[in-house]
Amino acid sequence: MTSGPVLSVRDLKVEFASRRGVLRALDGVSFDIGRGEVLGLVGESGAGKSLTGAAVIGLLEPPGRIVSGEVRLLGERIDALPERQMRAVRGRRIAMVFQDPLTSLNPLYTVGQQIEQTILAHLPVSRREARRRAIDLLKEVGIQGAERRADAYPHEFSGGMRQRVVLALALCAEPDLVIADEPTTALDVSVQAQIIALIRKLCLERGMAVMLITHDMGVIAETADRVAVMYAGRIVETGPVAALVGAPLHPYARGLMAAIPRLDGDRERLAQIPGAMPRLQDLPRGCAFCPRCPENFAHCHVERPELVTRGEHRVACFLYGDGLADRAGDDGAAPAPEMDGAPGEAVP
Amino acid sequence: MIAFVIRRLFQSVIVMIAVGLIAFTMFRFVGDPVNQIVSIDTPREQRERVRQDLGLDRPVPVQFAAYLVRAAQFDFGMSYQFRQPVRGLIGERMPATLELAGVAAVLALLVGIPMGVFTALRRDSLLASLFMAVSLVGISLPTFLIAILLRYLFSVQLGWLPSYGRGDVVMLAGWSTGLLTASGLKALILPAVTLALFQMTLITRLVRAEMLEVLRTDYIRFARARGLRNRTIHFGHALKNTLVPLITVTGLQLGSLIAFALITEYVFQWPGMGLLFLGAVQNVDIPVMAAYLMLTATIFVGINLVVDLLYAAVDPRLRIAARPA
Amino acid sequence: MSTPDTQRRDGWSARARDNEVLASLLATPMALVSVCVVLAMAGAAALAPWIAPSDPFDPGAVSLIDSLTPPRWVEGGDPRFLLGTDNQGRDLWSAILYGMRVSLIVGLSGVALAAVVGIGLGLVAGFAGGRIDAVIMRIADVQLTFPAILIALLVDGVVHAMVQDSQRETTAMAVLIVSIGLSFWVQYARTVRGSTMVEKNKDYVQAARLMGLSAPAILVRHVLPNVTGPILVILTINIALAVITEATLSFLGVGLPATQPSLGTLIRIGNDFLFSGEWWIVAFPGATLAVFVLALNLCGDWLRDALNPKLR
Numbered sequence: 009m010t011s012g013p014v015l016s017v018r019d020l021k022v023e024f025a026s027r028r029g030v031l032r033a034l035d036g037v038s039f040d041i042g043r044g045e046v047l048g049l050v051g052e053s054g055a056g057k058s059l060t061g062a063a064v065i066g067l068l069e070p071p072g073r074i075v076s077g078e079v080r081l082l083g084e085r086i087d088a089l090p091e092r093q094m095r096a097v098r099g100r101r102i103a104m105v106f107q108d109p110l111t112s113l114n115p116l117y118t119v120g121q122q123i124e125q126t127i128l129a130h131l132p133v134s135r136r137e138a139r140r141r142a143i144d145l146l147k148e149v150g151i152q153g154a155e156r157r158a159d160a161y162p163h164e165f166s167g168g169m170r171q172r173v174v175l176a177l178a179l180c181a182e183p184d185l186v187i188a189d190e191p192t193t194a195l196d197v198s199v200q201a202q203i204i205a206l207i208r209k210l211c212l213e214r215g216m217a218v219m220l221i222t223h224d225m226g227v228i229a230e231t232a233d234r235v236a237v238m239y240a241g242r243i244v245e246t247g248p249v250a251a252l253v254g255a256p257l258h259p260y261a262r263g264l265m266a267a268i269p270r271l272d273g274d275r276e277r278l279a280q281i282p283g284a285m286p287r288l289q290d291l292p293r294g295c296a297f298c299p300r301c302p303e304n305f306a307h308c309h310v311e312r313p314e315l316v317t318r319g320e321h322r323v324a325c326f327l328y329g330d331g332l333a334d335r336a337g338d339d340g341a342a343p344a345p346e347m348d349g350a351p352g353e354a355v356p
Numbered sequence: 357m358i359a360f361v362i363r364r365l366f367q368s369v370i371v372m373i374a375v376g377l378i379a380f381t382m383f384r385f386v387g388d389p390v391n392q393i394v395s396i397d398t399p400r401e402q403r404e405r406v407r408q409d410l411g412l413d414r415p416v417p418v419q420f421a422a423y424l425v426r427a428a429q430f431d432f433g434m435s436y437q438f439r440q441p442v443r444g445l446i447g448e449r450m451p452a453t454l455e456l457a458g459v460a461a462v463l464a465l466l467v468g469i470p471m472g473v474f475t476a477l478r479r480d481s482l483l484a485s486l487f488m489a490v491s492l493v494g495i496s497l498p499t500f501l502i503a504i505l506l507r508y509l510f511s512v513q514l515g516w517l518p519s520y521g522r523g524d525v526v527m528l529a530g531w532s533t534g535l536l537t538a539s540g541l542k543a544l545i546l547p548a549v550t551l552a553l554f555q556m557t558l559i560t561r562l563v564r565a566e567m568l569e570v571l572r573t574d575y576i577r578f579a580r581a582r583g584l585r586n587r588t589i590h591f592g593h594a595l596k597n598t599l600v601p602l603i604t605v606t607g608l609q610l611g612s613l614i615a616f617a618l619i620t621e622y623v624f625q626w627p628g629m630g631l632l633f634l635g636a637v638q639n640v641d642i643p644v645m646a647a648y649l650m651l652t653a654t655i656f657v658g659i660n661l662v663v664d665l666l667y668a669a670v671d672p673r674l675r676i677a678a679r680p681a
Numbered sequence: 682m683s684t685p686d687t688q689r690r691d692g693w694s695a696r697a698r699d700n701e702v703l704a705s706l707l708a709t710p711m712a713l714v715s716v717c718v719v720l721a722m723a724g725a726a727a728l729a730p731w732i733a734p735s736d737p738f739d740p741g742a743v744s745l746i747d748s749l750t751p752p753r754w755v756e757g758g759d760p761r762f763l764l765g766t767d768n769q770g771r772d773l774w775s776a777i778l779y780g781m782r783v784s785l786i787v788g789l790s791g792v793a794l795a796a797v798v799g800i801g802l803g804l805v806a807g808f809a810g811g812r813i814d815a816v817i818m819r820i821a822d823v824q825l826t827f828p829a830i831l832i833a834l835l836v837d838g839v840v841h842a843m844v845q846d847s848q849r850e851t852t853a854m855a856v857l858i859v860s861i862g863l864s865f866w867v868q869y870a871r872t873v874r875g876s877t878m879v880e881k882n883k884d885y886v887q888a889a890r891l892m893g894l895s896a897p898a899i900l901v902r903h904v905l906p907n908v909t910g911p912i913l914v915i916l917t918i919n920i921a922l923a924v925i926t927e928a929t930l931s932f933l934g935v936g937l938p939a940t941q942p943s944l945g946t947l948i949r950i951g952n953d954f955l956f957s958g959e960w961w962i963v964a965f966p967g968a969t970l971a972v973f974v975l976a977l978n979l980c981g982d983w984l985r986d987a988l989n990p991k992l993r
Contacts, residue, residue: 065581099583106581111574114593116671125592126582161672177582371823382839492982496975498925500932501948501967508955508963519956608825615828622933623952637838637935645838652831 013040014217020077031288035241041217048232055238057221061187066094100130103178107190109170113162120158130181145176168199189221240296247321257323375653379646432647453628459548464555472563494557503550503623520625566598607663705987712983718976726781733775765961783943788923791861799869807877821867833860910988921977
């Protein structure tokens, strides 16, 4: 294996052609995920998190399409693969887990059948071997009595158990990357913790890269190694989880952190970010967050800030120096507008 | 499961008794049955005797019970119109209707389902739009107009197919079938196509709508994200999930197939039950009307029962729900 | 993912919705054409007494000498009869206009009856619940398995048995309307019942009950506006179905008599002459019926899509 990142996304732009004109839903998103690393992608609904996941796995719903940028999996470009080759990537090398385990499983097949079907689609194994692997997988994700439960239908499982089945399905062809789109949102709080622990464990044991999409900063704090905060189709801040959760820089990220309910310390009133994210068709000319930002100043209204490095963080906000000047300096140091890679990883 | 079947059976019996009540009311209170049997100048005593023979002097609930018992043996008395037992009249004509409806149903399913799948999967193709346009016309054209049109084109103008009747029939164990003779099969084509056309368009549109709905679901997205083949996704996952609504509608439509068979039979003078019923309505032949009502009700109720059982076979969720708690 | 605007009671958003419906109409040429066709045909039917060249109901105005005249442009045509005449010498063009009128009167009244009965029973079933609900919905289930044509034929047969033949002409239309009304009510009842059951458990209805206000009155005010969309769609498609049902019954000879012909009656008359080559008696009424029903169905399809927030 190369020492580079498992997934590398560069300057990804996704657009939707609609009757009212072209909407840019993702605008220059770049990030890397290394082996055994969990990258948390956070933001409000509509920020473009799920869209990023769908673009990576090549399941953008038309009329959405990638207009520029690159997606590389272990160095190989996959953003423009023909459908047939992309199908071999999906499930085999990149797996995806959706939000709602209730609706992610086909109600008319037993869970065993669904896992075997997926294994047989990707691996050259016999039916009997597929069955054996399916049961092993169910055991691995913590299903009691896997031999028996493999013949049960999805509706015979509880929500948490179903999400475990969904994880087993995602893992069955041993993918390099798992995209988990709000994997715990539909679950009870107690079950959430179990699923998070399971994802963490599988990621470490199997050395997979995980892209964890969520709006829940609590989940991020417990699971992710690094965090990227998205707002209106862009990444506004990224950094190691401790730094970002402990001392967020971007006013939006600070707002998100303040909105996490804390059980320790004083039960302060939960902070809220006033207003709502602008719709894609009426993004302001300057910083997209500026209308809701408590600290905005004149310049924010006229220009969009670029990501600049501040300690362990990279942040797109004019509060942290003049974006343009800094980026010019960056360009001198590193030829490509690189994001920080995994900790300790050298930028080629 | 057994409790479920029993509950369903019980409901079916209630429905049949209700329909029987309607049939009995028609028979007993619409016009005087005695007047239909005897001639106008029959003396009073003889009328009374007929009345007693028919049991019309007994209390109404007793009459109803007796009527139900006889109906269960399919004894509906004499047709006012033909002066023959209704049972024989219907028995003669039933095979013709059932063959027509059966062939039409098979035709509708065999053509309708693939067309529905195709129009859903190749939504933007020209052929799919063409199918949809044709299906809209098919759903808008009344059956009798289609029948007239086909008959005019293929028998009056082109002279390819007979314009009425059933052709030669063969008796097989008391069942007269037209499926075994060339002229019988030829005569079947136009009526069967007429009858199938509406159902076919309906099935096409239903399968298309359901497929489109299912293709949007999470489990199809998840199946795609797992890299399954398109064929597996479309036929193994999507089509299978459209089966439940398809069974419902097909079941319900079998009822209207019988109703529309009546129209087809009328245009093509197909000697089936519908034609008999139509004559009965025009001539106020209550026993035949009542018998037809009971018979179609039995068929509908039977179909509904089968549909309910089929659900359980297709959808494991219902199997659980059907199990006694 | 923007949440669709679900506030329907708000006057402003209701108006915005109407505008959107109008906009979608203008953006869908097919729908626009069909709405125009339906309006034009309904208008022509309504104005039949003023625009028809002759009155086909007036026995004095027709003469058997003119019978079976082909359309004007065909050899043997008569300039007085644009589309030819039927077997009694009635001008077909006038007969179609009047027939359309009859078909529409029957269709609209039948559907109106069905809607009133269905909405009423739906409200009662949804609100009362329990046994009453069970009984009404069971009847609906049974009713649903019986095709409208069969019910109509049965009603027709029973009525025929009860009234004298001389009265048949006067009762024929009423019988048709009642038959259609009786066979089409189920869909309305189901739709309204569903909404009623959702709405009746909402807090404001409970609050109104506690305050001693009449909950049914509140339900009518809140449930009905919520189901106008679906009901409108059912209405449109049902009118098409009712017109077909009427035409079918008349075609089968149990609907309207030849003295007050609807489109179906005209087709029935024409069908007898098809073999001898007088095609026009079937063709023109048939085409009129088909175009009208097709246009209505297209309107219904479009309306369903336009009112469905999921598809917008």
